[in-house]
Amino acid sequence: MTGSLLEVIALDVRDAVAAEKGGADRLEIVTDMASDGLTPAAETVAAIARECALPQMVMLRPGPGFRATDEVVEGLRGDARALAEAGAAGFVFGFLDEAGAVDLAATEALIHAVAPLPWTFHRAVDHAADVQAGWRAVRLLPNLATVLTAGAPGGVRDGLGVLRTRSGAGDAPLILAGGGLKRHHVPVLLDYGVRAFHVGGAVRHSWSDPVDPELVGEWRSLIDQE
Numbered sequence: 001m002t003g004s005l006l007e008v009i010a011l012d013v014r015d016a017v018a019a020e021k022g023g024a025d026r027l028e029i030v031t032d033m034a035s036d037g038l039t040p041a042a043e044t045v046a047a048i049a050r051e052c053a054l055p056q057m058v059m060l061r062p063g064p065g066f067r068a069t070d071e072v073v074e075g076l077r078g079d080a081r082a083l084a085e086a087g088a089a090g091f092v093f094g095f096l097d098e099a100g101a102v103d104l105a106a107t108e109a110l111i112h113a114v115a116p117l118p119w120t121f122h123r124a125v126d127h128a129a130d131v132q133a134g135w136r137a138v139r140l141l142p143n144l145a146t147v148l149t150a151g152a153p154g155g156v157r158d159g160l161g162v163l164r165t166r167s168g169a170g171d172a173p174l175i176l177a178g179g180g181l182k183r184h185h186v187p188v189l190l191d192y193g194v195r196a197f198h199v200g201g202a203v204r205h206s207w208s209d210p211v212d213p214e215l216v217g218e219w220r221s222l223i224d225q226e
Contacts, residue, residue: 004223006199006223008028009027011031011033016056028058035063038059038063057089057092060092072106090145091119094124096124096134101129118145120146120147122148123179126159144174146175146196149177157185160185160188172192172193175196176197177189178200181197181198181199183219202219
């Protein structure tokens with residue numbers, strides 16, 4: 001991997017191969033982007049693993065929103081086992097309780113289920129009732145690789161202040177900047193010390209089109225400019 005990490009959303013083998021060709025470091029594997037990304041089929045992960053060497057961070061999220069009942073968590077435990085066997089290198093998950101705080105019970109249950117694999121806390125943190133408290137709850141959890149965050153529900157444009165604050169608090173190594181990420185945000189985020197970037201729609205012409213390796217290559221060059 002180069003100095004900065006580039007993670008690309010992939011829906012299938014074609015996306016994964018294109019992302020690798022373009023210079024991505026890592027994949028986030030999801031299905032149903034109309035719901036902002038849900039748990040993919042184990043067959044998809046296995047098929048990607050056969051054709052692409054990039055590590056797959058696989059979404060564990062059964063439906064829209066960020067709530068998780070005990071039943072949901074138990075179902076995700078089974079999904080995690082199947083996905084790990086299929087080739088997942090890590091997972092993406094995170095939950096909020098009814099008050100909008102980080103649901104530590106649900107999140108920690110999945111941390112234990114996927115151990116020793118690393119995991120990313122996804123953008124649920126941006127939707128917490130108290131975003132800074134959400135970060136404080138998440139940042140010291142075991143095996144945490146990154147926090148996928150825009151800083152605000154509306155995207156990076158609205159969340160730069162939060163990302164600057166979290167970077168100043170020493171969390172820049174955890175930040176995986178994504179969610180409405182535009183090219184002009186990259187120099188600002190690099191200046192904050194952020195070195196990990198997550199793109200989906202930015203590397204395709206539309207969500208009905210596959211990943212474009214040329215666009216991935218352009219992002220690769222952009223984030224590598226120190």
